[in-house]
Amino acid sequence: xxxxxxxxxxxxxxxxTIYDVECPDHSFFKFTDDGQYFVCFSRNRQDLIxxxxxxxxxxxxxxxxxxxxxxxxxxxxxxxxxxxxxxKPLASSNELxxxxxxxxxxxxxxxxxxxxTAQIQDARGTDGxxxxxxxxxxxxxxxxxxxxxxKLDEKVFHNDCVNLTHNMGAFLYxxxxxxxxxxxQTIHILQIRDSGNLVDVRAIGAYCREDDELFINSxxxxxxxxxxxxDNGTNHDQPNSNNSxxxxxKQRLLSFIFREIWSEETDQTQRVQCLKKKFYxxxxxxxxxxxxxxxxxxxxxPAFFAVYNMETTEIVAFYxxxxxxxxxxxxxxxxxxxxxxxxxxxxxxxxxxxNNIHALEQLKxxxxxxxxxxxxxxxxxxSLPLNCQSxxxxxxxxxxxxxxxxxxxxxxxxxxxxxxxxxxxxSRRQGDILKFKIKTGPEFGSADGRSKKYSHxxxxxxxxxxxxxxxxxxxxxxxxxxxxFRR
Numbered sequence: 001x002x003x004x005x006x007x008x009x010x011x012x013x014x015x016x017t018i019y020d021v022e023c024p025d026h027s028f029f030k031f032t033d034d035g036q037y038f039v040c041f042s043r044n045r046q047d048l049i050x051x052x053x054x055x056x057x058x059x060x061x062x063x064x065x066x067x068x069x070x071x072x073x074x075x076x077x078x079x080x081x082x083x084x085x086x087x088k089p090l091a092s093s094n095e096l097x098x099x100x101x102x103x104x105x106x107x108x109x110x111x112x113x114x115x116x117t118a119q120i121q122d123a124r125g126t127d128g129x130x131x132x133x134x135x136x137x138x139x140x141x142x143x144x145x146x147x148x149x150x151k152l153d154e155k156v157f158h159n160d161c162v163n164l165t166h167n168m169g170a171f172l173y174x175x176x177x178x179x180x181x182x183x184x185q186t187i188h189i190l191q192i193r194d195s196g197n198l199v200d201v202r203a204i205g206a207y208c209r210e211d212d213e214l215f216i217n218s219x220x221x222x223x224x225x226x227x228x229x230x231d232n233g234t235n236h237d238q239p240n241s242n243n244s245x246x247x248x249x250k251q252r253l254l255s256f257i258f259r260e261i262w263s264e265e266t267d268q269t270q271r272v273q274c275l276k277k278k279f280y281x282x283x284x285x286x287x288x289x290x291x292x293x294x295x296x297x298x299x300x301x302p303a304f305f306a307v308y309n310m311e312t313t314e315i316v317a318f319y320x321x322x323x324x325x326x327x328x329x330x331x332x333x334x335x336x337x338x339x340x341x342x343x344x345x346x347x348x349x350x351x352x353x354x355n356n357i358h359a360l361e362q363l364k365x366x367x368x369x370x371x372x373x374x375x376x377x378x379x380x381x382x383s384l385p386l387n388c389q390s391x392x393x394x395x396x397x398x399x400x401x402x403x404x405x406x407x408x409x410x411x412x413x414x415x416x417x418x419x420x421x422x423x424x425x426x427s428r429r430q431g432d433i434l435k436f437k438i439k440t441g442p443e444f445g446s447a448d449g450r451s452k453k454y455s456h457x458x459x460x461x462x463x464x465x466x467x468x469x470x471x472x473x474x475x476x477x478x479x480x481x482x483x484x485f486r487r
């Protein structure tokens with residue numbers, strides 16, 4: 001039904017552009033996945049500003065009020081397309097809003113935001129923290145009701161590090177929010193109640209089950225009491241048992257690797273030799289592994305993917321970052337790596353190479369052109385785990401309807417180097433004819449062609465409406481904002 005309805009968008013396209021719109025000095029972030037809200041932040045990264053998208057409305061006098069009628073000057077204002085709902089303080093005096101982080105719970109229209117203090121690069125090592133990871137004195141996860149901007153709850157992490165850029169360190173699935181602490185190597189699972197409360201469900205890291213800590217502490221206390229009886233109170237120099245154990249998730253990983261290698265051989269002698277080569281020789285390397293977001297900088301370092309079952313507390317799969325088996329799973333079942341919430345109407349129809357033949361052909365073309373298959377596999381797998389809510393569900397990015405140059409524009413919102421030429425959207429089903437094009441400026445580009453500019457786009461998930469932002473550099477605010485819509 002949705003795919004059939006989406007075909008109407010072939011004839012409902014953003015065919016008109018208003019250049020250099022008069023805009024408030026905000027940091028524009030994104031539309032919510034249902035299109036109900038447009039989320040912005042103040043330039044000083046202290047306030048949350050939320051707008052309601054509204055369609056352009058104006059009147060004209062006379063009988064020739066058609067598409068040739070010149071639009072009134074007021075339409076060049078941002079407020080002609082958006083109505084401000086509220087401005088709410090979000091960050092405290094010593095915190096700043098993490099301007100690349102936002103998650104939306106569509107079923108309740110809740111918004112999840114984050115603020116943090118300044119980064120401490122040379123942080124002291126504390127009990128349980130790993131070395132080499134920066135620290136933030138305070139990271140706060142905020143839960144807001146977007147309808148009226150009421151703050152419902154918050155979760156604070158002290159002296160910790162969570163990578164919140166582009167939602168890397170957090171994932172929302174239905175009413176469960178996972179937050180990854182890099183500094184303490186812990187995955188915090190929070191439940192978002194309908195009442196608006198953030199409830200701690202589980203912390204996966206040092207312990208895997210809820211009662212692991214209680215069991216270990218009680219065992220340590222019992223062992224300590226026995227030592228007192230034998231040594232008459234003199235045995236106090238033993239290390240803390242909490243520090244002498246590997247973390248729970250690391251023990252699960254090591255046991256999985258051991259069992260996998262054990263099962264490779266049936267002959268006992270061969271089995272021992274295999275364990276020596278593949279397990280004991282690399283034992284310290286496995287022990288030294290840390291949880292990080294995979295990146296393309298792992299070419300010189302061993303990197304792996306582990307699949308963990310939270311219910312059984314078992315590692316169920318373990319792959320190196322160039323594993324052909326994992327790549328084939330990613331190629332054929334990419335949608336399963338997105339894990340979209342069941343309540344999300346629009347996010348379930350994002351084109352991928354596992355649900356769209358055109359996207360699959362494009363992927364295979366890239367693979368055939370690659371000079372090294374191993375490097376290509378690493379590059380593709382470097383996106384795992386996929387960032388939550390990082391893609392636009394707009395029908396204009398549906399590759400069964402439109403063909404466009406993904407080097408210039410895509411469903412993933414990232415600034416890209418601009419081009420002097422308009423971006424063309426051609427019909428897939430109607431003989432590759434041009435349906436609409438988007439140009440970032442009427443006279444874009446410098447005379448000498450040496451001035452580089454960047455552009456990025458925000459598409460409304462339902463309406464034929466998009467915003468384009470022109471930036472002189474990646475670190476400066478937009479120099480121009482354009483609105484593309486159906487007139």
